Amino acid sequence: MSCRLRYGAFADDRDLLDAARECQEKGMPVRDVYSPYPIHGLDPLLGLKRTRLPFVTLVAGATGLALAFWFQYWTSAHNWPLNVGGKPYDSFPAFMPVAFELTILFGGLATAFFLMARSGLFPGSRREPVHVRVTDDRFVLVLEHRDASLSVEDYESFWHRHGAVETWSEVCGCNR
């Protein structure tokens, strides 16, 4: 079945929210939304699930903590024990500051890398924005036109009703 992507650019994020709400009510599939800043209240309309990022942070932080304690213990009590001022080799309270810092370091870096990996952000990416002003003041709603009962005119009136300032469409590459 052929599929076309219908793009509508808005000048106001609230117009886009109204349009997205109608899409959800009428069951019109939304591909994505592009905006210069996060639009609050949009995620449930697009059916976006909450990210698993906090879990990644927790696991990475715990790994950092365990690794730091183990390494400090291994180096100072096992691999080359050295008497420092008569203190015990396994000075766990003294190992705490470094263990804490490594918890934060691992957690923070993992959060950043997971964000980049899941969102396909990496240096030198050739991805182009859908509209040159989407990083300035335009809000773009992308719909998947698969339903044969909807005509081009239906979409035109939909965009018009919600005050889209610019519309265009293109043939969809995949058929999800």
Add this chain to the structure above:
Amino acid sequence: MADHIATGETPLITGGKTPAQVTADVFGPLDRKPTWLWYAAFLLAASALIVGVVSVTYQIMTGIGTWGLNRTIGWAFDITNFVFWVGIGHAGTLISAVLLLMRQKWRTSINRSAEAMTIFAVICAGLFPLIHMGRPWLCYWVFPYPNFRGPLWVNWRSPLLWDVFAIGTYFTISLVFWYIGLVPDLATLRDRARGLRKKIFGFLSFGWDGSARTWSRYEVACLLLAALATPLVVSVHSVVSTDFATANLPGWHTTVFPPYFVIGAIFSGFAMVLTLMLIARKVMNFEDYITMKHIGAMCRVIVFTGSIVGLAYATELFTAWYSGSEYEQFAFNNRMFGPMGWSYGIMVGCNVIAPQFLWLRKVRNSLPLIFIITLLVNVGMWFERFVIIVTSLHRDFLPSSWTSYLPTWVEIGTLVGSFGLFFTLFLLFCRFLPMIAAAEIKTVLEHPERDAKDADRRAA
């Protein structure tokens, strides 16, 4: 002029800006050639940096004997500068992380440049331990790596090693947090630019397209990083304070040091942010973004933290008296009334007394007066570290070894150079990157026309 923050009515961003105007205001200056003022400032900063480079080169080639240290005072200017710069580096992450968690929206105008300031200050701070190693080419010895000397590992019980990890983590996380915040604005730069600039910013902006899926994840990531950075900020200066507090020296051996250092760091950092913001809003025409409301809020933080710093000074004195330890009492008597009592006077005058004037509304509304007070706080906080370090050392337990301390030109040149490095980096940042987080500012804009339209619709 009315007090802005008390009313709570005035908008955060004045001038009724639209998102497009925000883009034009923030990114416009980057497209144009810099003003003569920028060139003048850059020339001054770069000259100071050269002074520093000459001093440090001479010191490394000759040895640490070029400093004014002696057998009694083994630690003075270098560590004072180190603690001073680490302290300055605390406001940025505090503004971006703690205020984000507390949902203080006024942070959006200043967080980008405050975070940049943090990174540059930590770079300055990190240079000092490197310089005072004397043999900086062996600097990798501070890291625990397998070696042929045993392997002899680092001493995990030493606060100086904790410093390596604390400062290293702080720098890394601050840089990551700052850069992630920068990505959407780098994408704006990419979409405005042509030719080579477009290629460079395209590379740096990671292919950012503003997708709702990315934004959703991005906001959670920022919150998580803020939640991690908040205890980090508290830990860093606590760890720095243990460089002193774990020693047995009267004047250093105090349990109040970690909170005392952290609050002092926030105090000095905010003063430095305010100093820079007062200049930046004027030079870059950001009066609509960094308004009297923002300045008022920062003044309040300075009065608040300055008062806690005063309390910490009083606590130290009380503890010295109440401890009944004659060595502790001597250390503080000597600190206040000894031959270096003048430095204690500068410290109290600049850190405790000067910021109290900010209680007055008239002072809070006068930009020149605020500017003077923030400069005084910067001076005072430098002297605080000098007082703690030098006055505790110069008269030790044996009167025969009592000495005094005078910095040499090398030490002063290095301090000047660190300011040069800081301002050079900051000016380059103002020139090539957006100083204000435009994407975040757009979320706190007011929409008077839209609100009026809504009201009409409800009425009809």
